[in-house]
Amino acid sequence: MKRQQILDAAYTVFSRKGYHRATVDEIIALADTGKGTVYNYFVNKEQLFYTLIKERSARFEAELINIAGLVEPPLGKIKKAIKVFLEFYVENADLWRVLMHEMRGLGHEEPSNFTEAQREKYRARFQHTTSILEQILQEGIDQGVLRICDVHKAAHGLFSVIVMMVFQGFIGEKGESIETSANGIADIFLYGVVARQD
Amino acid sequence: MKRQQILDAAYTVFSRKGYHRATVDEIIALADTGKGTVYNYFVNKEQLFYTLIKERSARFEAELINIAGLVEPPLGKIKKAIKVFLEFYVENADLWRVLMHEMRGLGHEEPSNFTEAQREKYRARFQHTTSILEQILQEGIDQGVLRICDVHKAAHGLFSVIVMMVFQGFIGEKGESIETSANGIADIFLYGVVARQD
Amino acid sequence: MKRQQILDAAYTVFSRKGYHRATVDEIIALADTGKGTVYNYFVNKEQLFYTLIKERSARFEAELINIAGLVEPPLGKIKKAIKVFLEFYVENADLWRVLMHEMRGLGHEEPSNFTEAQREKYRARFQHTTSILEQILQEGIDQGVLRICDVHKAAHGLFSVIVMMVFQGFIGEKGESIETSANGIADIFLYGVVARQD
Amino acid sequence: MKRQQILDAAYTVFSRKGYHRATVDEIIALADTGKGTVYNYFVNKEQLFYTLIKERSARFEAELINIAGLVEPPLGKIKKAIKVFLEFYVENADLWRVLMHEMRGLGHEEPSNFTEAQREKYRARFQHTTSILEQILQEGIDQGVLRICDVHKAAHGLFSVIVMMVFQGFIGEKGESIETSANGIADIFLYGVVARQD
DNA sequence: CATGAATGAGTCTTCATTCAT
């Protein structure tokens, strides 16, 4: 129970302050617990943060896998996937912004506060979600619905747009529903911005 | 002269370490100067960082404005703009990653290390570059080359893809030239991923 | 039963880590017991430590008293006593090293982790063993076998050599038997290092 | 100047409290300085401690080497060396007690607060002083003044007696002069406790 | 202008001890 209180408080504080500026003191104040308790459940500030990430992303990943497995036209799958992505990132925008920042430094000297091992684990997690996107796109190509392109890049491009738009506050903070936003993104992604001759 | 040495060193250190982990000590070691000297030229670690941002982005913005002013078909302008964006962000990927992280916290309680005033100034700077993109897109719509859509969103979507792909390391680290990458992005952005019937 | 498990584990951990670095957590892990159990049997980490000392030294003291009581020439007694000392300190070198360190601070402001009362009890225990040595030496003087000297100092000197040589690793870790070591020490103690004219 | 204040304060606090219980806070309170200042001059609590040891022992070692080099009968040298040892250890009894405790753990798992590298450096320092004693004893044997024995052991035995007697408070705290104490030790060490027939 | 010694507020982390079950 205390464990959950701490996780909830940590979620709030990390989201608000980022990793560095988040202090254990503030977390325990919010969790209404003692400082030692944090270290009974988590070895580190770092490991607390990652536990948070892991637990939050589990459900999202499951949902995504589920969509990929549906028997349905690819375009429908793509739209659904975009919606699930949007929902997740809107919900967890702040924390994932922090995560992405701390995960940066691909190959750089002293890149973040995290162990290289830890970073690798979570980079894998990211790869996983985009690889599901790739799979869906590939399916579309195989069925002749999508034109041939580099699915790896296309999936990342799509992922980028989604994440970036959420982070930039274009989605989720205004009145517009996520459904509508998802459709807008899908529209441009699928058909481009060039006017059709027909 | 000392001022420039400090800025150069700061660029390197902030890029490598991020804002928090960058220490004034490391900067002066690299700049081969005394600690007090930093505070003669810059009021703050914060203000040093932003001076860096300001000076680095000036040339980029000028170039972008220049492209917007060219007399040329919109599609060509778009491709050129994408290339300029890519070049700039590949060059300054690390520092801008840091900047974007520190600029987060839109409207939140205690948002970052920066003054709200400072943050506002640089948000404006971002808006400025995307607004040039918007302008180019709008021109395309007016000339009937692009289909009608929300230019604000489209511009941000494009911006997002560019920035995110650089940050994710998709561009600039592999053998592929920036020219090629720019074309690939432009292709999907303009024509979408859906297969044409023709 | 639990009590003994805890004592055994405590012996190991205190010996290995010293008093401060020994943690209750490590002791209970080794003792395979719960943390509360320790505090059922011992009021304190401190009192746990001293219980250890007390129980370990009881047999040694008994043996020493026994030797003092033998009817035998003084030189033989001295050799036997040296051997018993060596055996005990070799066996318990690590723990006694720790004890001696914690017992320091004779008369100082804030001397150690221990209550002054506790320290006094164990200083008395030390005095006790050396006083038995004194007694044996005095017997030798009374019988004209040893030359007249300050028995108090001489006993402490002998004690010092024994303990220090064990602590320095001169005895007990090499191939040499304790018997041989004991004879070597006795030889110099009894006859000095100066060459005889005869 | 601050550096010296810190060293002086550290000497006092480490001597009084031992390594673990000595806190940086207490040291700076005594040194009348800021906490950061300590870390400007010393990388560590550990390194502060060892700087202390190094600076304190330098003069002592020089004096000892000097004695070894004198042209004088060996017995005189031995007496002089004992006196120098006594003086040094009486002066620095408390700090060296602490050092010896922290240096323990020859080959043990996790023996002290110090790096193995650091410990090795100071073990060497100890070896150095006793090796000078050995040298003096060997000279005595070579000149036929001392009987043949294991000089290594004998030197350590002598060293042990000296150190231990100081640590036990036998020397330096009572009215007796160091001169007298030195003679007493030398007497037993040289001639033993056995009564002469002559 | 340039310098760098001095500073102390702010952090994470450890660990003996308690107490309700």
Added chain:
DNA sequence: GATGAATGAAGACTCATTCAT
């Protein structure tokens, strides 16, 4: 008796900033 979750006081260390020279 046995247990272990909860606790918080205490401690080492970092680093931006100041100011006298």
